[in-house]
Amino acid sequence: MILLRRVIGDALRARRQGQQRTLREVSTAANVSLGYLSEIERGHKEPSSELLAAICDALGARLSELLREVSDTVALAEQMPEVLVSMQDEPAKAAAVPKSASRGVRQVTSDGKVAVSVRQDSPLRATLRSSRVRPTERDRDVVCAA
Numbered sequence: 418m419i420l421l422r423r424v425i426g427d428a429l430r431a432r433r434q435g436q437q438r439t440l441r442e443v444s445t446a447a448n449v450s451l452g453y454l455s456e457i458e459r460g461h462k463e464p465s466s467e468l469l470a471a472i473c474d475a476l477g478a479r480l481s482e483l484l485r486e487v488s489d490t491v492a493l494a495e496q497m498p499e500v501l502v503s504m505q506d507e508p509a510k511a512a513a514v515p516k517s518a519s520r521g522v523r524q525v526t527s528d529g530k531v532a533v534s535v536r537q538d539s540p541l542r543a544t545l546r547s548s549r550v551r552p553t554e555r556d557r558d559v560v561c562a563a
Contacts, residue, residue, distance in 0.1 A: 423460030
């Protein structure tokens with residue numbers, strides 16, 4: 418099961434850390450409590466659209482950019498075969514995966530723009546991490562030549 422609040426939280430945290438900003442700085446700029454912003458980043462709370470827009474504004478990002486990144490992450494995770502096992506859909510397969518074997522297992526996929534890694538913590542819980550793929554020198558040369 419993909420939890421949208423966790424993917425949103427990961428995307429927000431990655432942007433904040435990429436700017437080398439603290440939770441306190443962003444929470445002050447977004448006019449949200451530090452604790453609540455922390456819970457959003459950890460995927461424990463799901464922000465309203467107004468709050469999400471305020472956080473994006475504080476990070477200097479467009480809401481559409483963040484939502485596109487989240488959408489790309491979710492789409493790639495859904496395409497990864499046998500990473501996310503539903504207990505309702507396949508109870509035998511979920512039961513066959515020992516807890517020790519499922520933890521720490523990472524699968525990575527990329528569409529050239531976004532890379533997604535998945536660690537399945539249990540049959541119904543997975544941790545998704547996404548990152549933008551940076552073009553290599555060769556890719557930049559091809560873009561410039563076109």
